[in-house]
Amino acid sequence: MDYLPRSKSSALILTACDVGTAGHVAALVENAAAHDMRCLAVVEDPALTYLATRGVPHLAAAEWLGMEPNTDNFSDVIAAARDIVIDSNVSAVICGRSPVTNPSIDQAVLYSARQAGIPSFVIQDFWGDVWPGQCQPDHYLVLDTLAASLTSARAHALPHVIGSLKHSEYQKLDFCTLRRLGRQTLNLQHDEIPVIGYFGQNLTRIAGYSYVLRDISDILRQLGPVALFYKPHPRESEASKALTLSLLNEHGIQTTVLNVPVEAAIAAADIVLSCFSTVGLDAAYMMCSAGAPETSIVFADYPEDLRAYWHPTTGLTEIPLVTDGIALRAGDASSLKDALDAALDPDERHRQAEACRKVFSNQISSTTKAFQLIAQVVRRHCNR
Template sequence: MRLIFSARDAAAALYVAPLAELAAHDPRNKVMVLAQAPAFGILSQAGINPVFIEAPAVNHPDDPAAAVLLKEAAHWVSDHQPDAVIAGLSSPGQGGIDEALLKVAACPTFLLQDFWGEWNPFFNAVPSVFLVLDAAARELNRQRHGADSFIMGSPRHACYSRLDIPAIRRTSRAKLNVETTQVIGWFGQSLHHVPGYTAVIEHWVAAVESLGEKPTVIYKPHPRESEAQRQQTLALLTANEAVPVRFLENWPVEEALIACDCVCSIMSNCLYDAAYLNFYSQMPLSSPVSVLTSQALLDTLSPQIAFEALPYTRLNLADTILPTDSLAEKLALALSSAGLEKAWLNAGQHLVSPTAAAAETLIFIQNFTEQNVRRKQSVCLMEQN
């Protein structure tokens, strides 16, 4: 098969990498990977050798830059003549190479959906099939997009089976010099424009300060957070000098996650990463916590995210903290031995091993593509007759 993979966002790159790598190992396949920043750097570090797309993401479909991006995507489609396009999911609001490829490709298209029910409608191009994490994502896609889905699982997390989690924990906590204290992490998202995001961080800082046994705070920014956003978050986190904050800007995300006893974010994929680290850990590792303490933030994001349907909430893979909850009490419970064990047990009970996810997904793509070719041939024969 001739395949084009694409990615713009960091999470998309992590899902594209195992599929593209496995596809490229088959000599019958011709694989091309197109990427924008920050995905380009992540894929390059993974040894994928992507093509860098210089055209930046665009803010409106009618912008002249959008036409340039679509022309770029059409060039690669024309040059490679793919049998299938597998695009990463990028956050709504801007259009990038993923959305452009979905728009211009005449072959079957597949969206690697790394977050439940999400689709970027920038060019209004719905993929032929959503490749999704689980049954909850498939149902959300039916409700929201009326689209077909294939449950692939989470190929991004198969590599966790090879991690020496206890050794990484010892090393990372030694680097932080926190071998005997607990660590709580804030994992940022590029949501500073959303009403209530700043308020959530302020609520979180106040709650951490009120804990009897104060943990060390780490901050791991999202790759899409700008320098200004990172500095804004740091200023909020360090407002009280009594709580030490370590800025882990250049740390691999897995090292930062494994260092933590409690992983906190709004609704980042890092929470799912932390759940899968619990899945592979031989003992309780960390408590993932989704902090949604601002009603303004909830009101803004709820039309886009079905919070109640997410496994974080539905399967208790993460503790979801709402405006009516006591944030300090919830964090104290998450850091307790009972909270850590609960998160660990839920991950083991509800998550599925992703070992075969990439291989099974590629088989599905091949079968779907071959069926599409046969359908086209049948139509041609009918028209000829």
């Protein structure tokens, strides 16, 4: 089936498995025509559900491949992807960086591009996060110079600073309306009590994650009247979500599970709390948008087994939002209590908002940079 009809404009295959990458893919798909590009988004869940909810054209990976979902033989998946890429005269592929625990459409299309001899790009969703081993692209699209430096040290591919694709679209969102949506879902019509949003991660298998959840419950009991909601990560299982909720409620806190788009969730929160989630970056970019609510970003960056999980993955020793003077970091239960106490102050929210605008306001227009770079690479490849 010819999903990318031949024409003079460049044809791009975009892939995503995770919601973070899906936001970047959506920005490219929605802006492709203006840059004389034709894009097909080939996705797996949870990215598939995200794009469907947002109304972005896409195709399920299994349908694109013409194979049953969860096919065991990954070599067959790569071969099918390679044949489609060649037959459709694809100019380049742009893929996500999905977890390596299970083979994904990201990996299959990256391998197929290498075999077909066409340019490949990976969208980096977190500073320094690169594909391990042989699954390497030609280029990485990265957030800033720090991400480029980390990527150069950890991969042979070329990093290109373009800013954040998905966040370039935040200027089009009405975050005040999204705040009302989130708070109505919480049955809060006004700003009568502070709202803390805990943004979960698929980490309940790590012992230290439970310690953090228990600490949050105990600290909020001490801080006084607050509303706590829990926004699960799309990859969390039902068992993981149930465990997280029970730990957050351990000290009598009544936690609401908030099932709204992540943009509505961050807008609803006075404090955006996580261990090291990219939702902190979402909140930072939100505060660069005109009229957006101000929120405090807090990272519970402990204990050591959690730090040992994400530090080697990125090459970082500290979360950049902390080193940039935006977010607050906690290294134990005592400092988490201090950070949450400080984060409840409207002056702290305003300070963080001002810092976000200082750091990120010049990094907004990234889709144009991405398409210009891709077109340049494709032209160079064709003229070899």
